[in-house]
Amino acid sequence: MIEITGLTKTFTGQDGAPVHALGGVDLTVRENEFLTVLGPSGCGKTTMLKMIAGLQTWDAGEITVAGRPVRGPGPDRSMVFQNFALLPWATVLDNVAFGLKLKGVGKAERNERARGLIAKVGLAGFESKRPGELSGGMQQRVGIARALAVEPEVLLMDEPFGAVDEQTRRLLQEELLSIWEANRLTVVFITHSMEEAVLLGDRVVLLSARPGRIAEIVDVPLDRPRSSDIGGLERSREYVEITAHLWERLRDMHEEHRLERAAG
Ligand SMILES: Nc1ncnc2c1ncn2[C@@H]1O[C@H](COP(=O)(O)OP(=O)(O)OP(=O)(O)O)[C@@H](O)[C@H]1O
Numbered sequence: 001m002i003e004i005t006g007l008t009k010t011f012t013g014q015d016g017a018p019v020h021a022l023g024g025v026d027l028t029v030r031e032n033e034f035l036t037v038l039g040p041s042g043c044g045k046t047t048m049l050k051m052i053a054g055l056q057t058w059d060a061g062e063i064t065v066a067g068r069p070v071r072g073p074g075p076d077r078s079m080v081f082q083n084f085a086l087l088p089w090a091t092v093l094d095n096v097a098f099g100l101k102l103k104g105v106g107k108a109e110r111n112e113r114a115r116g117l118i119a120k121v122g123l124a125g126f127e128s129k130r131p132g133e134l135s136g137g138m139q140q141r142v143g144i145a146r147a148l149a150v151e152p153e154v155l156l157m158d159e160p161f162g163a164v165d166e167q168t169r170r171l172l173q174e175e176l177l178s179i180w181e182a183n184r185l186t187v188v189f190i191t192h193s194m195e196e197a198v199l200l201g202d203r204v205v206l207l208s209a210r211p212g213r214i215a216e217i218v219d220v221p222l223d224r225p226r227s228s229d230i231g232g233l234e235r236s237r238e239y240v241e242i243t244a245h246l247w248e249r250l251r252d253m254h255e256e257h258r259l260e261r262a263a264g
Contacts, residue, residue: 001186002029002052002154007061008211009047021047022058023211029154032184036197038246039207039215040253045190048212049156052188053079065154075103078147082159084139086131092118092142093127099150110149117145121175137168144176148183155180157189161196170230173200177227194246198222198239199230206249209257216249218242 007025010018021044029035037045050056052063054073063070065077078099086095093114100110118127121141131139140160147155161169177200180187191197197204201220208215220242222233233239 001031003064005062009058020211023213034187034202036201037190037205038197040209043207043210044212046158049158053077053156075150077154078152079156080143080147080160082162084143088131091128095142096145096149121145137164155185155187159190174227181225194243198242209253
């Protein structure tokens, strides 16, 4: 579905020094897969996601989505951001319908589709509110509904639940899982949470410290559907073993990074 080969990127830092963000990433994301991505801070996770979205250029390598080379943004891919990135002056309805408007869908149809999605993410009755009147969790529901409105093949999520409280995060995880179970989208989901990576993912990609490369890909053979019993999964032996393994790897990466820095 998504093929990434030899992806590299070097930025110029504020002091003029090169920042090697990605050091040759090769990755295949399967059709309808829920892929989660973990890695040390600054290893290029957001950079890679923006590249798949067509929002960031790269130096070398290639990305294709369903066989089409990525040259810029397109309606086949939607992104959900950590800070929601909603239009503050527009209502919930207009925010969700925005992408459909850009696609040229008529007002009656886009509003009907937007209302359906707003209900799906549990926000029926809030159509005429503006983002500033909503909690963080509610704003992220709008972000998800907006991303789904254009019926993308690929949903790109950059730490979407990082800015909400623990209970809301759990509810949003359950909602996202049930939406994905019903629609079978291809999802690439960045997170800082090992627990979240394992609960949601079919596979967890571990990126190494900068320059980011694939350090390991871990299969998550937990039963699906998972949306109805996240608590039960957390007590399963597989879940405990996989999260322990990921923690060991991440701890080693932090330690290597610390030693490299100490060595100058
Ligand atoms: N436009 C830019 N100009 C210069 N440097 C950049 C730019 N965008 C990203 N970087 C640098 O590239 C590296 C990778 O950034 P990126 O945001 O992709 O990492 P990340 O893994 O998503 O980080 P985090 O986990 O902290 O969100 C960082 O060192 C960052 O400072």
